[in-house]
Amino acid sequence: MNAADRTPVAVPAPHEREELEAALRRPDRLLELVLGAPDRLAADVLAGAQLPRLLVLLLLASTIFALPYGCIFGAAACWKVATLYLGATLICVPSLHVFATYLGLRMRFAPLLTLALAIPAVAGLFSLGFAPILGFLKATMSAATGPDTISWRSLSTMLLVAALAAGIAQLGRCLSAVPIGAGRRGLGTLVLGWLLVFLYVTARMASVLELW
Amino acid sequence: MHAVSLIVSFVAGRARPLLELVAGAALYGFAAGFGHDLHYASRDMVKFPLLLLVTASVGATSAWLVALLLGLELGFMATQRLAVALFRDVAVLLGSLAPIVFFLACVGRGRGDDPRGEYDLFLGSNMAAIALCGTLALLRQVRRLSVAGTISRTRARAIALLWLTLWLLVGGQAAFWMRPFFGYPATRGVRAPWFLGEEPDLRGATNFFEAVAQFVRREAMPADLEQRIGRLGRSAEPRRSQRGRSAELRSRKASRQR
Numbered sequence: 001m002n003a004a005d006r007t008p009v010a011v012p013a014p015h016e017r018e019e020l021e022a023a024l025r026r027p028d029r030l031l032e033l034v035l036g037a038p039d040r041l042a043a044d045v046l047a048g049a050q051l052p053r054l055l056v057l058l059l060l061a062s063t064i065f066a067l068p069y070g071c072i073f074g075a076a077a078c079w080k081v082a083t084l085y086l087g088a089t090l091i092c093v094p095s096l097h098v099f100a101t102y103l104g105l106r107m108r109f110a111p112l113l114t115l116a117l118a119i120p121a122v123a124g125l126f127s128l129g130f131a132p133i134l135g136f137l138k139a140t141m142s143a144a145t146g147p148d149t150i151s152w153r154s155l156s157t158m159l160l161v162a163a164l165a166a167g168i169a170q171l172g173r174c175l176s177a178v179p180i181g182a183g184r185r186g187l188g189t190l191v192l193g194w195l196l197v198f199l200y201v202t203a204r205m206a207s208v209l210e211l212w
Numbered sequence: 213m214h215a216v217s218l219i220v221s222f223v224a225g226r227a228r229p230l231l232e233l234v235a236g237a238a239l240y241g242f243a244a245g246f247g248h249d250l251h252y253a254s255r256d257m258v259k260f261p262l263l264l265l266v267t268a269s270v271g272a273t274s275a276w277l278v279a280l281l282l283g284l285e286l287g288f289m290a291t292q293r294l295a296v297a298l299f300r301d302v303a304v305l306l307g308s309l310a311p312i313v314f315f316l317a318c319v320g321r322g323r324g325d326d327p328r329g330e331y332d333l334f335l336g337s338n339m340a341a342i343a344l345c346g347t348l349a350l351l352r353q354v355r356r357l358s359v360a361g362t363i364s365r366t367r368a369r370a371i372a373l374l375w376l377t378l379w380l381l382v383g384g385q386a387a388f389w390m391r392p393f394f395g396y397p398a399t400r401g402v403r404a405p406w407f408l409g410e411e412p413d414l415r416g417a418t419n420f421f422e423a424v425a426q427f428v429r430r431e432a433m434p435a436d437l438e439q440r441i442g443r444l445g446r447s448a449e450p451r452r453s454q455r456g457r458s459a460e461l462r463s464r465k466a467s468r469q470r
Contacts, residue, residue: 129274140389150421
């Protein structure tokens, strides 16, 4: 089979301005935007027309959705989970951009940031989903700690890791949906390496924030 | 009048799976609790449906998000209906096993008076029944998911497995917190609290996850298990004798009045 016979990858339509504005007004639309169609999110990055709006929406989602989970640690700690995911991403994105440029992948900062923000947005969303579970565990489990005890805090670590895994999976889905970057394979390898650094930073930040 | 009947039929249609869930779980709860005594049976009639409802509702949001992540494009309520259908299936299947469990409970109660009696056998057979019903309901759910969400069977399987993990996490802890469901034969007559909550079990676990960890590590039961269970039973004696004394006092008072 020669190259001409290959069917081209169908690039999905990017979000319209009205759709993004609706997502700003309605949380269910925001949720759908963040989680529902990773291929369209990637198409937005590729088109680049609505990036500022999309960036605001993803930042908003990363912050707001993570608040309820943080509240379970106490009202004063409600910001911690949002800071964990968003902070680690924002710290690590510049390095991704510099490395991508260095390797000749020709990607601008804003599209890379938008793609990377899929991680904290989806992780924040999953933490929202896990919040009732953690609340239930906290209400039904002893607060005592010891060498052989399993507390709700140790289970929270597991849930936070699961939420982060969902965020990383979403980034993977975005990247596999459309051909982003000049050398797609190169970007995939770079992102894999970057994820290792990102995970290390996240783990350190979680210990600093006393989330695990 | 027509509108009223429409509303009634709508509510009945929506509430039916929930009612079936409660009825099935209550029936099974009664049979399982009867292995101990009527007191446990009546409580388990409430506790088993409550356990299923708590598990379904606490894990609801995460179940929906997991389904969305794996490409099941259904709304929140539609996903919840599918989830409730799974719990309804488990409850109905368990309810159908209630006569068998009731028979086993009666047989177990009739055998011996030692502190543990046939507790382990009865508990084991109930765990097997729950596992069987759960597996059957899950297999049916996979089919239901692939039809409702028009997704591949592999994806439906992945969603069902993730849901199972979520509900085991919640349901396991809920079940631990809502103890006692079965109760050792030695504790018959003891007015146990509705929920033991964080109180340590006989091996010292204060939650479901510690109990699982102890099971995985194959930690041995305490050497003085029989004595401990015996003590649980004896702790009821003063209360029982006090009740007996007060009944005696009441009858004496009545005869004096006469």
